[in-house]
Amino acid sequence: MSNTTASTDWGKADFEAIYNCPDPRRYFTTLQPFEYQIPHHGQAVFRAVTEVLQRRRSDRPPLNVVDLCCSYGVNAALLNHRLSLTDLYRRYAGHGHGGPATPRLAQEDRKFFATRRRPEAARVIGLDAAEHAVDYAQSVGLLDRGFSENLELDDPSPQLRAALAGIDLITVTGGVGYISERTFGRLLDCVSAPPWIAAFVLRTVSYDPVSALLTRAGLVTEKLTTRTFRQRRFTDGEERRATFAALAARGLSTVGKEADGFYHAELYLSRPAADAAALPLTGLLPG
Structure with a gap:
């Protein structure tokens, strides 16, 4: 994920320096040490969602996915x-x-990923404001297309607009809060045609503005109510206190969640109404 600003309004630590390096080593x-793990949770969810979509749209293989705030192509x-x-x-x-x-690492990575491709x-298609990260992910074959554009600030380029025309799914694991309904x-x-959108959103951030936009676009947005997903450890007590204050301001308890x-x-998960009616959110996710 590449931040669109150097800090947040909920006290989150600034990792800006690691998002646009020549390769992913500093990022990882x-x-x-903070057990950053949200891509692991995204892997299970996004595979389940793509499998359902592929069955429903078998006339148009392969599936076309856009990963927002793609960084070094981790989700891909x-x-x-x-x-x-x-x-x-x-690695x-x-x-x-x-x-x-x-x-040399990029050369080795091309072989590493090619021999493990499903x-x-x-x-x-990867989208991120961090041009070095996007370039690396595309150079090693993780992204079929990569675009280092900031849709918070600018309209999409003609090349990006053309690439997006036939997408089936938009994914994001860490960007909402840095990107807003403007990007969506x-x-x-x-x-x-409206794609499905699968988004992991920190509880410190309201998804309501995005959800309202998607409703106007004809999508039904459901929130998984049976669980939440760990993103990473707090870096220090200051970040923890700021997070607790932000959650209290939203009327949310940290018990059983951020208290850990x-x-x-x-x-x-946002989908066209007919798709949402055909299969409940809990029915398409792994147990």
């Missing part, structure tokens, strides 16, 4: 390859200071 090395790696988030930590956080230069892989609105202006020392995210 920095986040590993986990969706389309026989890999876990632990595998990625092991990128274990080099220390003696690892290969970025061009036969049912989706076509993934500009995306939906490009599509030929982690940020927690909620899952929202």
Whole structure:
């Protein structure tokens, strides 16, 4: 995820420096001590959603997915390859200071991911303001197309607009709060038919403005009410206190959730009404 601003209004620590490096090593090395794990949860959910969509749209293989705030293509790696988030930590956080230069790492990564690609892989378009991260993900084959554009500030380029025309699914694991309904609105202006949207959203952030926009676009948004998902540990007591204050301001209790020392995210799935009626949210997710 690449922040559109250097800080947030709920006291979240600033990791801006790790999101636009020449390769993913600093990103994984920095986040590993905080047990950053939301892509792991996204892997299970996004695979389940894409499997349902592929069955419903079997006349248009492969599935077309847009990953928002894609960074180094982490969600694409986990969706389309026989890999876990632990595998990625092991690969990128274990080099220390003696690892290969970025061009050599990219060469090795192309082979690494190619030999682990799943036969049912989706076509993934990555969108992130961090141009180096997007370039790396595209260069190693994780993204079929990558765009380093900031739709909070600007309209999509003609190239991005054309790429978005036939998308089936939009995914996001960490960007909402840095991106708003402005980004979603500009995306939906490009599509030929409303896609499904699967979003993990921190509980410190209201999804209501996005949900309202999607309702106007003809999508029904459901929130999974049976559980939340850990994102990462708080970096320090200040971040924890700021998070608790933000949640209290939203009328939310931390008991059984952020009280465990982690940020927690909620899952929202938006679909056309007919799709939502045909299969409840809880029915399409893994147990």
